Amino acid sequence: xxxxxxxxxxxxxxxxxxxxxxxxxxxxxxxxxxxxxxxxxxxxxxxxxxxxxxxxxxxxxxxxxxxxxxxxxxxxxxxxxxxxxxxxxxxxx
Amino acid sequence: xxxxxxxxxxxxxxxxxxxxxxxxxxxxxxxxxxxxxxxxxxxxxxxxxxxxxxxxxxxxxxxxxxxxxxxxxxxxxxxxxxxxxxxxxxxxxxxxxxxxxx
Numbered sequence: 554x555x556x557x558x559x560x561x562x563x564x565x566x567x568x569x570x571x572x573x574x575x576x577x578x579x580x581x582x583x584x585x586x587x588x589x590x591x592x593x594x595x596x597x598x599x600x601x602x603x604x605x606x607x608x609x610x611x612x613x614x615x616x617x618x619x620x621x622x623x624x625x626x627x628x629x630x631x632x633x634x635x636x637x638x639x640x641x642x643x644x645x646x
Numbered sequence: 647x648x649x650x651x652x653x654x655x656x657x658x659x660x661x662x663x664x665x666x667x668x669x670x671x672x673x674x675x676x677x678x679x680x681x682x683x684x685x686x687x688x689x690x691x692x693x694x695x696x697x698x699x700x701x702x703x704x705x706x707x708x709x710x711x712x713x714x715x716x717x718x719x720x721x722x723x724x725x726x727x728x729x730x731x732x733x734x735x736x737x738x739x740x741x742x743x744x745x746x747x748x
Contacts, residue, residue: 573655580682583732614687643704
């Protein structure tokens with residue numbers, strides 16, 4: 554999507570794209586805030602499901618910091634999940 | 647990079663407020679109303695109303711999205727609900743309103 558911005562010649566079109574990007578991003582960041590401190594279920598690759606309390610994400614959404622991670626080997630007090638290992642996550646609001 | 651990750655913000659915007667079925671890696675399938683698509687990670691965020699009045703929120707990570715199919719378009723009431731989902735004061739206000747109206 555960064556590339557597409559570079560090849561968009563029309564300034565009005567570029568502005569529309571930037572506004573769209575802002576609207577999308579804002580709502581996503583708000584969802585991360587809403588998720589803070591809540592129990593979240595993570596579906597990982599290879600049929601692994603884990604639950605944890607969501608802490609924070611880095612700005613590029615590459616890692617999630619969680620606590621009380623329930624693994625088959627026990628509860629991990631603090632952990633970092635790599636987003637590339639996650640297929641999906643869910644929580645209730 | 648997958649087709650989904652290569653889309654532009656304007657293309658992702660067309661999915662907002664639509665009910666979709668997402669086909670993800672390892673044959674996982676998700677259904678819900680599209681709240682947003684993070685333009686950085688291409689993560690798609692879905693809302694799914696539960697019977698107890700709560701909302702189930704799920705996100706499929708951009709790298710794991712294989713296909714997104716639009717099933718329906720949200721009506722005004724659903725759009726409004728989706729727009730206010732992550733605003734804490736708003737949520738409280740709506741809950742109070744629901745309580746009053748019984």
